[in-house]
Amino acid sequence: MHDTKQLITIKGTREGLTLFIDDTCSFDDAFHELREKLVANQPHKKEPCVPVTIKLGNRYLQEGQEESLLNLINDENRFRIQSIESDVIAKSEALSLMEDSEVKTVSRIIRSGQVLEVTGDLLLIGDVNPGGCVISTGNIYIMGHLHGIAHAGSGGDRNAVIAAAFMNPSQLRIADYISRAPDYESDGVYMECGLIDEEQDKIIIDRLQVLAQKRKTINRFERRITNG
Structure with a gap:
């Protein structure tokens, strides 16, 4: 039996x-x-x-x-x-996760009064002029000058980062954190990034290379930017 x-x-x-x-x-x-x-x-x-x-x-x-x-x-x-x-998710959930993790590439200048909003990570090849605004549920990478507003992790992701070749924003926002413009002007020699420092409980701006230490889960795309 x-x-x-x-x-x-x-x-x-x-x-x-x-x-x-x-x-x-x-x-x-x-x-x-x-x-x-x-x-x-x-x-x-x-x-x-x-x-x-x-x-x-x-x-x-x-x-x-x-x-x-x-x-x-x-x-x-x-x-x-x-x-x-469950280890299984519905197709609609899988597609939504793919969209959230996708890097959206946009080549344009965001002028005063314009707002660019995307789901997932944003790679902007261009500038954000004063009065312009870029918003993303994920990370934001700007291959140009950031003079306006950038809001990463708009859905509440506090691990999101904002990177720019020339960092001089009027305002940085990550999830529910808000930072005013930095007290100095970037010399444009190296890319900088804004991210939430949990110990200081605020957004800090540092060299892009710190992402390798501060964000252990950065993907291959981010590592290529960080390492040049």
Whole structure:
């Protein structure tokens, strides 16, 4: 007689329970076994609700399946879903992530009163004149003079950076941080970058080469700019 394969693995942690659901079986089979195990492991009514993290592996929940899990694991049976984690994402989410990580190249001069706004990283080959503004959800690289406003990480990314061949902005913004114009004027000998320094809790301007130390996750494109 063969043992039935276990579809649900329960692991206790300090934060609660982690449920590992086999990603090769049908959802109905996994759901049935999960219901049985929750009944067998249900806490006493006087005990507080137990947080539950669900690990789906290479399984993507179809419409209605997540709701079924939420209905099964709830405060009434002394369990509470903390998070549902999957290694698989929808095509729309993947396309959105690609767009956010894409480098948009624009060749133009941003004149006074003009606003250039992009999703992802921005590579501007041109100048930002006084009164001009560039906004990006990612990093901003300007192969020219920055005299206007630059806002990187507009969606809240505090790791975003702003780099320019000639850094003399009227204002720098990264996520929810705002910096006024620097007290000095760049001599244009080397590229500079603006980034958030967590220790000083403000935007600082430094040589572009500091990105290799300050931002360990910079990609190959940024490294090529940094290393010339």
